[in-house]
Amino acid sequence: MHSSRRTFLHRVAGTAATGLLGSAPLAVAASCVAERGPAPPRPAAGRKIRAIAFDAFPIFDPRPIAALAEELCPGKGASLSDAWRARQFEYTWLRVAAREYADFWQVTADALAFAERALRLDLGEERRARLLGAYLELEAWPDALPALASLRRAGLRLSFLSNFTPRMLGAAIERSGLGGLFDRVLSTDLARTYKPDPRAYRMALDALGLEREEILFVPFAGWDAAGARWFGYPTFWVNRLGLPAEELGVSADAAGASLNDLVEFVTAGA
Numbered sequence: 133m134h135s136s137r138r139t140f141l142h143r144v145a146g147t148a149a150t151g152l153l154g155s156a157p158l159a160v161a162a163s164c165v166a167e168r169g170p171a172p173p174r175p176a177a178g179r180k181i182r183a184i185a186f187d188a189f190p191i192f193d194p195r196p197i198a199a200l201a202e203e204l205c206p207g208k209g210a211s212l213s214d215a216w217r218a219r220q221f222e223y224t225w226l227r228v229a230a231r232e233y234a235d236f237w238q239v240t241a242d243a244l245a246f247a248e249r250a251l252r253l254d255l256g257e258e259r260r261a262r263l264l265g266a267y268l269e270l271e272a273w274p275d276a277l278p279a280l281a282s283l284r285r286a287g288l289r290l291s292f293l294s295n296f297t298p299r300m301l302g303a304a305i306e307r308s309g310l311g312g313l314f315d316r317v318l319s320t321d322l323a324r325t326y327k328p329d330p331r332a333y334r335m336a337l338d339a340l341g342l343e344r345e346e347i348l349f350v351p352f353a354g355w356d357a358a359g360a361r362w363f364g365y366p367t368f369w370v371n372r373l374g375l376p377a378e379e380l381g382v383s384a385d386a387a388g389a390s391l392n393d394l395v396e397f398v399t400a401g402a
Contacts, residue, residue, distance in 0.1 A: 181366065181398060182346040183289035185318070185336040187327075188296050189352035190370035190391065191280075192270040192304045200266050204259045208251065215250055216263075219243035224295060224326040233324045236295050240267060267300055272308035273372075279391035280313045286399055291316040293336050293349070295326050316340065328359025336365075350394060354378040357387075368394050 201216075202209025220243040227233055234242070241264055248255050255263070283290060291314055292301055298319045305311055316339045320332040327333065336347050349360040349367045354377050357369040361382040369377075369384035370391060377383050386397050 180346060181288065181348045182342055183291060183315070183336075183340050184283060184348045184350055184394075184398070185291045185293040185340075185365075187349075187351045187353070187356055188270075188292065188294040188301065188304065190350050190372075190394075191272055191276050191292075191310070192308065193273045194270065196270070197263070197266045200263060204255070204262065205253060208253065211251055212247055212253065215247035216244050219246050228326050228329050235297050235321050236319075236326075237264075237267075237297050237300065240264065268303040269307065270304040272304075272310060273391070275391045276308065277310065279395050280310065282395045283398065284313060288398065289315045289340060291318055291336055291340060293318045293320070293327075293333070295320050295332075297321050327356055328362065330363050333360060333363040333365065348398065351384075355380070357384040358382050361385075368397055370394060 198209065198213040200209075201213045205212055220240055223234075223239045223243055224236070227239070244260065244263060248260070280290060294301055296304075296319055298317070298321060301317050301319055305314070305317065316336075318335045318339055320326050320329075320335065323331050323335055325331045333349070336342075336349075337344065340347060344364040345366060347365055349357075349365040350370055351357045351360060351367065352370060352372070354369065354371070354375055357367050358378050358380040360367045361384065362380075367384040369387040370389075370393075371387045372389060374389065377387075388394060388397065
């Protein structure tokens with residue numbers, strides 16, 4: 133792999149990893165954004181949005197994974213979380229590029245094994261199992277249930293479109309009490325690929341039977357917002373950590389810090 137590609141993967145995956153699991157530098161960055169105040173969402177500008185497709189993490193809070201890593205590896209939890217999540221992203225992208233698919237549960241286990249070796253840790257079977265198991269114990273952010281209920285009352289069809297396996301999505305939905313709110317629960321595992329592969333984004337078109345402009349995609353990560361815009365979806369980025377947009381030549385139609393901002397955006401044009 134050329135050095136420029138290694139640099140790209142390191143920078144993007146590193147941003148995604150720390151943004152998801154919460155490192156000190158990004159916490160500082162998020163606090164600076166918070167002081168300025170988030171930009172208000174732009175209204176839906178007459179778009180006829182009929183359905184919303186969500187990535188998993190706008191709905192499910194990943195922070196307990198990082199907290200558990202620190203509990204099990206005091207003083208090294210942040211480094212472990214960052215290295216683990218960075219390799220998760222890199223492995224999904226590399227497997228798509230090489231057409232060597234493994235599902236997200238396997239990728240997550242492989243990424244943890246690499247991070248453990250890279251940091252010269254010895255987690256042992258029990259701690260390793262607890263860290264992996266944390267992905268089956270995710271619960272919803274506090275704003276998720278009321279926001280989803282509001283969107284349902286507005287007549288919108290709701291769907292997941294996530295790299296999570298069906299088992300991972302099912303466990304999080306059950307633990308969070310969100311059963312019955314989603315019309316479709318789409319895992320890219322069914323297409324044996326990962327976002328931002330266009331085949332992954334196309335799953336919502338096929339499952340919902342709608343046009344691109346009728347489906348609003350809601351990501352957690354900036355790279356996922358860019359991927360959805362490349363595909364042609366209108367996109368609202370739930371940017372809970374106040375991160376800058378990726379420099380990829382496209383941007384989300386609007387962004388907000390919470391699902392409440394999403395509800396405001398969607399209902400503004402109603």
